[in-house]
Amino acid sequence: MSEAGDQSWKTRAELGSILGVRFVLWLTTAFGRAPARGFIRILAFYYTLFASSARRATRDFLSRIEGPPSFWRVYQQILRFSQVTLDSLFLVSGKLGHFEFDRTGSEHLERLRESKTGAILLGAHFGSMYAMRARSSTESLPLYAVVYTKHAARINAVLEEVSPESHAKLLQMGEGVDFMLRIKELVEEGAIVAILADRVGADGRAVEAEFFGERARFPAGPYILASMLKCPVYLTFGLYRDPKRYELFCEPFADQIVLPRKRREEALEEYAQRYASRLEHYVREAPDNWFNFYEFWGRPS
Amino acid sequence: MSLEAELKELIIEALMLEDVAIDDIDSDEPLFVEGLGLDSIDALELAMAIDKRYGVRIKADDEQNKQIFSNVRSLAEYVGQHRAA
Numbered sequence: 443m444s445e446a447g448d449q450s451w452k453t454r455a456e457l458g459s460i461l462g463v464r465f466v467l468w469l470t471t472a473f474g475r476a477p478a479r480g481f482i483r484i485l486a487f488y489y490t491l492f493a494s495s496a497r498r499a500t501r502d503f504l505s506r507i508e509g510p511p512s513f514w515r516v517y518q519q520i521l522r523f524s525q526v527t528l529d530s531l532f533l534v535s536g537k538l539g540h541f542e543f544d545r546t547g548s549e550h551l552e553r554l555r556e557s558k559t560g561a562i563l564l565g566a567h568f569g570s571m572y573a574m575r576a577r578s579s580t581e582s583l584p585l586y587a588v589v590y591t592k593h594a595a596r597i598n599a600v601l602e603e604v605s606p607e608s609h610a611k612l613l614q615m616g617e618g619v620d621f622m623l624r625i626k627e628l629v630e631e632g633a634i635v636a637i638l639a640d641r642v643g644a645d646g647r648a649v650e651a652e653f654f655g656e657r658a659r660f661p662a663g664p665y666i667l668a669s670m671l672k673c674p675v676y677l678t679f680g681l682y683r684d685p686k687r688y689e690l691f692c693e694p695f696a697d698q699i700v701l702p703r704k705r706r707e708e709a710l711e712e713y714a715q716r717y718a719s720r721l722e723h724y725v726r727e728a729p730d731n732w733f734n735f736y737e738f739w740g741r742p743s
Numbered sequence: 744m745s746l747e748a749e750l751k752e753l754i755i756e757a758l759m760l761e762d763v764a765i766d767d768i769d770s771d772e773p774l775f776v777e778g779l780g781l782d783s784i785d786a787l788e789l790a791m792a793i794d795k796r797y798g799v800r801i802k803a804d805d806e807q808n809k810q811i812f813s814n815v816r817s818l819a820e821y822v823g824q825h826r827a828a
Contacts, residue, residue: 616783618783618786618808618809618812619783619786619787619790619801619808619809619812620803620804620805620808621783621803622783622784622786622787622790623787623790623801623802623803623808624803626787626791626803627802627803647782647784663784666784667784667787670787670788670791703759706759
């Protein structure tokens with residue numbers, strides 16, 4: 443498909459997703475989770491048929507892990523994403539009764555809360571970050587999540603309607619000084635800021651790391667930021683297990699990120715590699731939770 | 744050394760712009776995107792260096808931030824007004 447074709451698909455997909463999300467929101471409010479889950483099967487099927495670039499990227503990803511996938515395996519991947527997105531509506535509005543949570547490493551977060559230590563959590567577009575946030579709000583953990591509103595503006599608008607209060611804890615990724623200063627102030631006040639560290643952002647600062655046997659680009663920003671703030675860093679992933687279980691993981695990554703002047707690039711690569719290796723470990727546990735629907739190993743054009 | 748020159752030195756030092764000299768930076772040249780081409784991470788680094796050196800704390804909710812960080816001249820004006828005498 444040509445570039446222009448891809449562009450127009452994106453516009454249509456966004457329109458489709460906003461209509462879809464609103465309809466699903468109405469369904470869940472009127473009837474609950476089960477009918478909405480039925481409806482998103484149709485949505486996921488539609489996307490699997492027509493979203494050729496997402497389908498291609500998913501085929502490429504799954505081929506690296508499980509071998510060439512069938513159409514239904516690709517569909518399952520897109521369905522998981524739809525299910526996790528649907529669940530985020532329940533999770534942000536605090537309706538946790540639908541779910542079961544398994545937690546590993548939550549003592550790290552408890553310790554941070556008790557000692558009022560600010561920290562950075564590194565996550566990924568993998569499983570659910572909302573599950574982690576939902577649990578944290580029930581335990582009054584000052585957890586903020588950085589979101590890329592450029593891509594998720596519409597979904598975020600809906601989430602804000604569902605729960606204006608919890609939306610305040612989403613930090614919209616910005617390009618100016620304010621966004622970074624805000625993170626700094628939060629961490630200094632003892633808040634925990636979660637950043638998705640698998641997609642290279644608009645600033646384009648990237649480092650390469652080996653991921654599933656091939657070099658891929660990862661953002662350098664989170665490590666540079668953490669090194670400036672001199673705060674501890676943890677990894678966090680929320681794996682979704684169909685139909686209603688979330689497995690939440692938190693593990694220490696570094697007490698402090700140190701980037702020596704003379705070997706800054708190497709140090710960045712080492713941190714990114716450690717992140718990539720741990721991410722790979724968790725992705726192997728639940729490949730169907732991988733929600734990067736673009737050519738992850740692709741070169742920047 | 745003038746405050747503007749000091750700040751240029753601080754920018755080069757804090758952001759590790761090894762191949763840039765003080766004279767290369769024009770006081771009216773934009774710091775971000777065009778001009779020096781700094782990004783938001785650089786901005787934070789610079790804000791923290793200014794805090795450390797001059798005790799001037801730039802807050803996230805300051806509506807003037809965009810203006811303050813627009814070039815060396817406006818940055819120097821702000822630091823000059825707010826630093827401890």
